[in-house]
Amino acid sequence: MAPLVPRLELPNELLFKILAQVLAHSVHMVIVSSGDIEWHLHAHHTLSAVCFSFREIMKGISSKAFQFAATEASPNLAHHVQRQLQSLRSLGAAIRDPAVPGSFSIESLDSSAPQLVQGYSLYIAIVYLRTQASRSTPEIYQSTSATIFGAVITLSKVLYSRIVPREVAVMLKHATEDEAELSHIGVLVVKHCGLLSGFADALAVEHDPQDEVASLRRDINKIKTEQMISIIDSADVEFLSLFRRNEPLPCCTAIWISQLPDVYSTLERVYGIFTKQPSLISEGAITRLRSLVERWAPTPPPAEAPNTDDDDSQLAP
Known part of the structure; x- marks a missing residue:
């Protein structure tokens, strides 16, 4: 008789961590993914x-994560989880399609919902505010970013600590960290684009070469202008690194920075100044500026196909 081979099984503790993280990934994808989420919805x-x-x-896992208690509306755990995920899916529409005006409101957040759902509701609000702020003025963007940063702190320091088991919130934690980094990058770029505009304009003003004070001021403006270009270029490198390692990053494209208030128009205008007067700054600074303007250039809409029906009708006898 052949010896019995013991059945290999993962320890329950390891299985718990694996399944909790699979559920965490599904919850996150239900909210942010524009693709097929049927599996995630029924995870x-x-x-x-x-x-x-x-x-x-x-x-x-799910009883704790979604704080299940049998009610008439949710008589069993599977039904309860399904309701909560459907609710998050509906809220997530605001960041899957931010072009739809008024698709999200703070009043839609449910303070009686499970902590995981509340955490993701606040995350959706953060992403939505970021998207709306990018369509405003630099001043509004900066003030909104301060509000967003406060919400990020609340989410990471308060709500996240209340979610159990902690493993189901791992995706939420990483996504919140991404938003904090995006907020930092956005504020930095918008601020330094405004400064760049002022320094570049001052640098382009003609002055008397014999005027030592004016010459000194011009040298300072040159240093400051090149410094602003370098900071913006470094911020773009930092953003691309974040964008490529965190897919999907809601409401972001590879040229997200250029869509912030006044950013692309400022860089395009400043590049025009130095194209006409290349001696004002170093060749390296002009190269970095050109690279940003070319990379951030808006993609033109596809040309409409000609209406061949009209042409055929004109040729008809």
Whole structure:
């Protein structure tokens, strides 16, 4: 008789961590993904159906994560989880399609919802505010960014600590950190674009070469102008690194920085000044400026196909 081979099983503690993180990923994708999210929407049910041990572990995870208590509206855990995910899916529409005006309101947030749902609701509000602020003025953008930063602190320091088990909030934690980094980059770029505009204009003003004070002021403006260009270029490198390692990053394209208030128009105008007067700044600074303007150039809309029906009708006898 062949010896019995012991069945290999993962320890329950490890299974718990794996399943919790799978659920965390599904919750996040339900909110941010514009693709097919059917599997993510039914992740709890699907994982629970694998085997008895999975079902018991998922019961423990989801009961705590979604703070389940049987009610008439949600008579069982699977139904309760489904309702919460559908609610998050609806709220997430505001950041999946931010072009729709008025698609989100603070009043829509439910303070009685589970902590995980409240945390993601605040995250959606943060992303939505960031998107709306980018369509405003530099001044409004900067003040809104301060509000966003306060909300990020609340989410990371207060709400995140209340979510149990902690593993189901791992995606929320990383996404919140991304928003903090985006806020920092955006504020930096908008501020330094405004400064760049002033320094470049001052540098382009003609002055008497014999005037030592004016010459000194011009040298300072040159240093400051090149410094602003370098800071903006470095911020773009930092953003691209964030963008490429965090897919999907809601409401972001690879040229997100150029869509911030007055950023692209300022850089394009300043580049025009130094194209006409290249001796005002170093060749390296002009190269960095040119690279940014070319990379951030808006993509023209596709040309409409000619209406061949009209042409054919004109040729008809």
